[in-house]
Amino acid sequence: MNHTAEAPAVWDPSFAGADDCLLSSDQCVIRAEHYFVKGLIEIPVIGSDEVFSWGVWVSLSRESFSRAADMWNSPGRECEKPYFGWLTTDLPVYSPTTLGLKTHLHTRPVGERPCVELEPTDHPLAVEQRMGITLDRVQRIASAAFHSGASERR
Template identity: 45%
Template sequence: MDGHAKWECGTCGQQHAGVAMVFGPQAPDPWLQATQAERDAGELNSDMCVLEIKGEWHYFLRGHIEIPILDVPGEVFSWSVWVSVSEESIQQVADHWEDPARASLPPLFGWLCNELPYKQSTISTPTLVHSRDPGVVPFIQLDPSVDHPLVGEQGMGITLHRLAEINHLVEVEAP
């Protein structure tokens, strides 16, 4: 969708401007909450993060929670989020970073590490991280057994109206 397009919402009947199809924080929440000394000892890039907190190392990967847009078949909205993974998992990812066959690796277990704008906390939601081809961020699959609106949205999809609501929530919460 064009960021400048307008569309009429079938739910509220109002005109909405184009909507962003990807939102997400630039770092995992523990990085944002860390002291400057902890950040200086860690590392953050656009795909991975390593952080020592109270003598324990934590490892994070960025990926996308993809949510189908019901009004626009084939389109998805993505939360670009960070998940914590084990040291073994981050090493496996690093070892296969440029491997053309990395998409065939088994999924990795992780915990969602970003608070998203939902009434119920999204922190520590269990996930599976599915590697994709080099250059494509991993797909984050939320545990479908968890009773959370975000899990329901990933499984069932959302309307353009809900996407406009998410856009508004993110704009309101932006610094």
């Protein structure tokens, strides 16, 4: 019920080890100019209590990233206002591309990955987040992700 991207779409393995780059399981910095946080796009599964989630990366401004990093281990961080960002994960099961969709990153209690709320547009991913998906759709996504390696793509 979860597929995740290991890094933002703009990450290149050659960045690993550079002094001005960082890639952890939760945060990413590229050339000390681009800042990302990993969150979950949660999609309700119709007719169940289940939720399907995409582990995705959101690009934040330097100020928002700095604030999120400062609050990362602080109890009560879930009371922070959402951070505006841009989706920087390509989910190839959707057309058009998911890159560049507008988001709001909502922090949750310490130890929980942030929730990514997509701007309510007519993009298929945004529609699915609002309306939910069937279990059959979850199975089709899982099959497509397995066959294309989408769960391991940047």
